[in-house]
Amino acid sequence: DVKVTQSSRYLVKRTGEKVFLECVQDMDHENMFWYRQDPGLGLRLIYFSYDVKMKEKGDIPEGYSVSREKKERFSLILESASTNQTSMYLCASSLFDSNQPQHFGDGTRLSIL
Amino acid sequence: GDSVTQMEGPVTLSEEAFLTINCTYTATGYPSLFWYVQYPGEGLQLLLKATKADDKGSNKGFEATYRKETTSFHLEKGSVQVSDSAVYFCALSDWGGTGNQFYFGTGTSLTVIP
Numbered sequence: 021d022v023k024v025t026q027s028s029r030y031l032v033k034r035t036g037e038k039v040f041l042e043c044v045q046d047m048d049h050e051n052m053f054w055y056r057q058d059p060g061l062g063l064r065l066i067y068f069s070y071d072v073k074m075k076e077k078g079d080i081p082e083g084y085s086v087s088r089e090k091k092e093r094f095s096l097i098l099e100s101a102s103t104n105q106t107s108m109y110l111c112a113s114s115l116f117d118s119n120q121p122q123h124f125g126d127g128t129r130l131s132i133l
Numbered sequence: 134g135d136s137v138t139q140m141e142g143p144v145t146l147s148e149e150a151f152l153t154i155n156c157t158y159t160a161t162g163y164p165s166l167f168w169y170v171q172y173p174g175e176g177l178q179l180l181l182k183a184t185k186a187d188d189k190g191s192n193k194g195f196e197a198t199y200r201k202e203t204t205s206f207h208l209e210k211g212s213v214q215v216s217d218s219a220v221y222f223c224a225l226s227d228w229g230g231t232g233n234q235f236y237f238g239t240g241t242s243l244t245v246i247p
Contacts, residue, residue, distance in 0.1 A: 024176075051233070062239035063177075063222070110176055118226045118233035119165045119184045124176035 022047050026111050026125035034133055039098040041128050043111030049123075050116040052094035054078075054086065056107040057127070063110065069094055070116065101132045135160045139223045139238035146213055146245050154208040154241045156197075156223035164225040166190075166199050166206040171220045171240070180208075180221070213245045 027042035045052065053068040055078075065078030067086040075086050083105060087095045094113075098105055108129050112122040140155040158164065165184040169177040181190030186201035195210045206223060223238040 053235070060239075063237045112177075112235075114226075114233070114235075116233065118162075118228050120233075121165075121167050121179045121182055121226070122177075122224075122235055123179070124169075126176045127174075129174075 022123045024111055024113055024123050024125040026109075026128050028128050029126060030129050030131075032131045032133060033098075033101050035101060035103060037098075037101045039101050039130070039132075041096040041098075041109055041111075041130070043094045043096070043113075043125055044092055045094075045113040045123070046092065047113060047115075047123065048091065049113035050091075051114045051122075052088065053112040053114075053122065054084075054094065054096045055110045055112065056080070057110055058107050066096065103132050106130060106132045135164065135225060135227050135234070135236045137223050137225055137236050137238040139221075139241055141239070141241065143242040143244060146243070148215055148245055148247050149212045150245075152208070152210040152213045152217075152243070154221055154223075154243070156206045156208065156238060158204050158206065158223075158225050158236075160204075160225060160227050162227045164227040166197070167224045167226070168195070168197055168206070168208050169222040169224060169237075171222065173219075177222060213243070215245045215247055218243055218245050 054066040055063045069088045085097045111125045114122045167182045168180040181192040183190040183199035189198045220240045
């Protein structure tokens with residue numbers, strides 16, 4: 021069965037820290053995505069990647085960067101965490117095929133104090 | 134550009150009531166359509182999908198039919214249960230400039246009361 025694993029379910033960090041959120045998929049999917057989810061705003065795409073070492077900005081990339089050194093792993097980096105980055109972060113992966121769905125991890129609830 | 138519009142919630146129903154959550158889309162190509170469900174504190178789970186016009190996706194008593202003429206993909210269930218309480222997202226996948234891209238509705242919260 022499809023599995024997308026996010027490294028932490030809950031994370032608490034301090035303002036100004038560099039924060040790493042990790043995501044691993046075991047399905048050999050080409051595409052990987054990072055979203056944040058906030059009440060009333062739905063899912064907003066931060067970054068996505070169609071291949072190793074490749075990245076594309078989504079709708080809200082400011083304050084974030086990503087890394088994809090291996091096909092199965094996609095990392096989201098908060099360069100200098102701020103309180104407005106407190107949110108639920110969701111990782112997803114999919115095949116390079118528009119008929120196939122995205123598969124999501126369980127999410128990381130990140131609090132920046 | 135592509136987009137998805139789904140009915141706003143929250144929706145509250147009694148157990149065994151009929152459920153409809155409306156979803157309409159705008160797409161430049163020939164999208165695939167999906168419904169996802171999110172239970173509290175969890176990620177999104179695929180509920181059902183349809184990849185071409187007139188396809189019907191179904192799972193766990195939920196159904197949705199891909200209607201190209203009305204650009205709609207409404208979610209229905211004949212008799213809801215308390216365990217169906219969750220947030221439901223309509224989504225589409227379409228080819229973009231650099232590959233397939235996904236677009237999500239804002240989600241509809243459903244609460245089923247005994």
